[in-house]
Amino acid sequence: MPRVYLAGPPYADEYRTRASELARAAGWEAVDPMRRDFRGATDGREAEIVDGDLADIDSCDAVLAAFTAPDEGTAMEAWYAHSRGVPVVAYTGGSPPHPWTVYVADSVYARLEDAIAAL
Numbered sequence: 001m002p003r004v005y006l007a008g009p010p011y012a013d014e015y016r017t018r019a020s021e022l023a024r025a026a027g028w029e030a031v032d033p034m035r036r037d038f039r040g041a042t043d044g045r046e047a048e049i050v051d052g053d054l055a056d057i058d059s060c061d062a063v064l065a066a067f068t069a070p071d072e073g074t075a076m077e078a079w080y081a082h083s084r085g086v087p088v089v090a091y092t093g094g095s096p097p098h099p100w101t102v103y104v105a106d107s108v109y110a111r112l113e114d115a116i117a118a119l
Contacts (some may be wrong), residue, residue, distance in 0.1 A: 001027065001028065001029045002027070002028050002029070002061040002062070002119075003028065003029045003030075003031050003059060003060040003061050003062075004023050004028045004029070004030055004031065004060055004061065004062045004063065004064050004119055005031045005033070005056055005057050005060040005062070005063045005064070005077070005081070006019050006020065006023075006030055006031065006032045006033070006034075006064055006066075007033075007063050007064065007065040007066065007073075007074045007077040007078060007081075008065065008066030008068070008071070008074055009066065009068070009069050009071040009073075009074060010034065010071075010073070012066055012068065012069070013034075015066045015068065015091075015112070016032050016034060018112055019064055019066070019091075019112060019116065020032060022112065022113060022116040023064070023116055023119070026116050026117070026119065028062075028116075028119055031056050031059070031060055033052065033053050033056055036049070036052055053073075053077060054080060057077060057080055057081050057084070057086060058084070058086075060086065061086070061087075062086060062087045062088070062089060062119050063077065063078060063081040063086055063087070063088045063089070064089050064091060064115060064116070064119065065077065065078040065081075065088055065089070065090050065091065065101075065105065066091050066093070067090050067091065067092050067093075067095070067097065067098070067101050068091065068092060068093035068095065075100065078090070078101070078104045078105065079100075079104055081104075082103075082104035082105075087106045087119075088104055088105045088106055089105065089106060089107050089108075089109070089115050089118050089119055090102075090104075090105035090107070090108040090109070090115070091109055091110075091111075091112050091115040092108060092109070092110050093110065093112075094110045094111075
């Protein structure tokens, strides 16, 4: 089963739940980095967080990146995947995509359902 990494802001719980359900229905295993929930406890654990996220991305066949709100982590995850040749599908929630989003993404969609279908 192909695996998709769910990049997105740390507090985007609704996105993660919906994306996981839609991905599973489309035959993908969703890899949610927030299963290692460091919210409120990141100080001194930066390397552990980033190393875990990078390992997850390396283990996946694609990245679904939620660019629905500005988030440095999502941008870095998408850039890393792009630089490694891992396909990136961006979901914007209807916001106009930033030029960097368009650059690193293989495709950009306003609707989550369309982004999942593009995987």
